[in-house]
Amino acid sequence: MPPFGLLIHGGAGVLLRSEVSPALDQACRSALTEALAAGYAQLESGRPALDAVVAAVRVLEDSPLFNAAHGAVLTADGLCELDAAIMDGRTRAAGAVAGVKHIRNPIALAYDVMTRSEHVMLAGEGAERFAERIGYALVDNDYFQTERRRQQLRRAKEIEAGPADPLKAAQAQQERVGFVTVDDHDDGPQGCPAEERKWGTVGCVALDRHGHLAAGTSTGGMTNKKFGRVGDSPIIGAGTYADDATCAVSATGHGEFFIRSVVGHDIAAQLAYAHRPLAAAAATTLAKVGALGGTGGLIALDAQGNFTLPFNTPGMFRGVHLSGGPHAVMLYGDEST
Amino acid sequence: MPPFGLLIHGGAGVLLRSEVSPALDQACRSALTEALAAGYAQLESGRPALDAVVAAVRVLEDSPLFNAAHGAVLTADGLCELDAAIMDGRTRAAGAVAGVKHIRNPIALAYDVMTRSEHVMLAGEGAERFAERIGYALVDNDYFQTERRRQQLRRAKEIEAGPADPLKAAQAQQERVGFVTVDDHDDGPQGCPAEERKWGTVGCVALDRHGHLAAGTSTGGMTNKKFGRVGDSPIIGAGTYADDATCAVSATGHGEFFIRSVVGHDIAAQLAYAHRPLAAAAATTLAKVGALGGTGGLIALDAQGNFTLPFNTPGMFRGVHLSGGPHAVMLYGDEST
Secondary structure, three states: OOOOEEEEEEEEEOOOHHHOOHHHHHHHHHHHHHHHHHHHHHHHOOOOHHHHHHHHHHHHHHOOOOOOOOOOOOEOOOOOOEEEEEEEOOOOEEEEEEEEOOOOOHHHHHHHHHHHEOOOEEEHHHHHHHHHHOOOOOOOHHHOOOHHHHHHHHHHHHHHHOOOOHHHHHHHHHHHHHOEOOOOOOOOOOOOOHHHOEEOOEEEEEEOOOOOEEEEEEEOOOOOEOOOEEOOOOOEOOOEEEOOOOEEEEEEEOHHHHHHOOHHHHHHHHHHHHOOOHHHHHHHHHHHHHHHOOOEEEEEEEOOOOEEOOEOOOEEEEEEEEOOOOEEEEEEOOOOO | OOOOEEEEEEEEEOOOHHHOOHHHHHHHHHHHHHHHHHHHHHHHOOOOHHHHHHHHHHHHHHOOOOOOOOOOOOEOOOOOOEEEEEEEOOOOOEEEEEEEOOOOOHHHHHHHHHHHEOOOEEEHHHHHHHHHHOOOOOOOHHHOOOHHHHHHHHHHHHHHHOOOOHHHHHHHHHHHHHOEOOOOOOOOOOOOOHHHOEEOOEEEEEEOOOOOEEEEEEEOOOOOEOOOEEOOOOOEOOOEEEOOOOEEEEEEEOHHHHHHOOHHHHHHHHHHHHOOOHHHHHHHHHHHHHHHOOOEEEEEEEOOOOEEOOEOOOEEEEEEEEOOOOEEEEEEOOOOO
16 A cells, blocks of 8 residues: 655744643644644545645644634734645646735635636735635635734834834834844744744645645744735745655745745755655755754655654644554654654 | 856747847847846946846846836736846845836845845735835836737737627636636737737846856736736746856746746756756756746856756747857847857
8 A cells, every 4th residue: 555644834933842831732732633634534535635735734724823824923014914835746736825814714725726727826915806706705804813913913013113212222223224124033023932933834745545745835924024025835846845756845934044945846856856865855955944044844745655844943833644654743842753 | 267247038939030020120139238238247347246137137127128117018907017036146145026016127126125124025015115115216107018018918808808709708708717717928818919929028147257146037927917926037946046056047938837847946956966067957947847838948057157048939039148258149049159
């Protein structure tokens, strides 16, 4: 029997066992377990890897615990602005949406961009017009917003505003003239409580019973995000990539560094052109991201069922369920399958 | 003396010598020559490759002959919506803008996103708010629009509307219910006059006297574009990529296929991981694009001064000027350096 199964992630960052309450720990494990089960059920019944990716990512999008769809972080304008992408390893077809504000499950819209439009990437209101055209009901942005994220935005704005000392504030303002500071990190700037120093993007890679791969990623981007910033999640080749001939990859982290390193395709290219094994290729690529200064992690799976879940942060929400193989959810750096 | 120089392109497509008037032929050659000269002057005086890319692309953006900035194609709403990206091979820093409507030179804004923000990609009105913040004067969208492009949009809409026969129109409409047709090709749908069956994106790759590479691309996307479609030009790794260790690439063509093939990084990865020469790597990648059904071309340059300008269309607007090497502009498939 050829292997089938999936990996998921719910973000990477400063996740120290000592700083996560038992209740939050349990809630995260439950949500990851539910997402794994939703995806695995699709694969077990013979459905395509794409369906497993959509099913698993939907669960994580619907959970308020992760930075995607319901529970996403807020922009500087106090809105949730969502990006997602999906790719079919069988055909290398792909779909992505960036900056949507009224789509309950962005991963589903990315799938529809792939399968029901001639395009790969649709951005902003245009993507929502497409959604309406094919029958989506747009949801109010309030649906995505949670009190926890509103508090994070308030803290981020306080940190951005800087000290009350008017001289220091003026200096900080001057520094911003040439270099427009927006925010340091997805899902919370430096200096915020530990639970917020993480990247909350969610994603899934899957291998179906027919040997086909798929990858999908969904995110709310950065707390206090400005200027229509787009991260790596909806960039095919960077945060999301799948090709049956090599591997499927979904990343989470400081998106700018993941874009510059073309993370997903860089891993696939090492398999294709240097015939390196998956885990070694992923480690090499993540080391390049780290050398640029980037933090985060990724999940990757090949058509033989080899997989890896590396991260250069203290922890990463993650899970794996392979037929006849490991079945586990993990949060911290000291856990392994 | 180490080599330095640059390549440019102004789009690829159906460019048959017999179908281009002598006046248009001459105007295109003049504009390409001017763009090459603007970039080469930067390099000759010791300026960075990035400056040459911006200088050359600005000339092509300002010319009404190409599908970028002034003279860009129109969306279904009758507006010009512009994408651009730039990448620094020295640091792998990158900047990109998507869907801007009031930025005279999108390549300059992409440069400023790279150098004056913490981000790689800004989209839509957010990108324009960033531009204003750093001192840009927004221009009216009318500045970009030309009568020729308005005519192209009218023709595209007529073709889209289909035959006057009400039965056939109803059938065509039914076909659109499931599969939302937008347009077949950048810069003009199938069935339009030959001059419009091309991809008008512009781009430049440059190698400076210090051995550093850079790449930049700018486009107006597709005639009759809907739904906020984003093509490959602003996608780092696809339409635009540069890394001193491998090569600089700028592409033009049916963007969806170039995104799915991660064109720029796929060429670079063959150099890095399979140690293939540049021209062979580029040919392999373009063949992959073709195998998916995509048409277009690209320019690529490595740090040793090796270069290639392949396309799988009848012609491509292109030019090359290398120190101590070729200096030529070409339009058709039967011209070579």
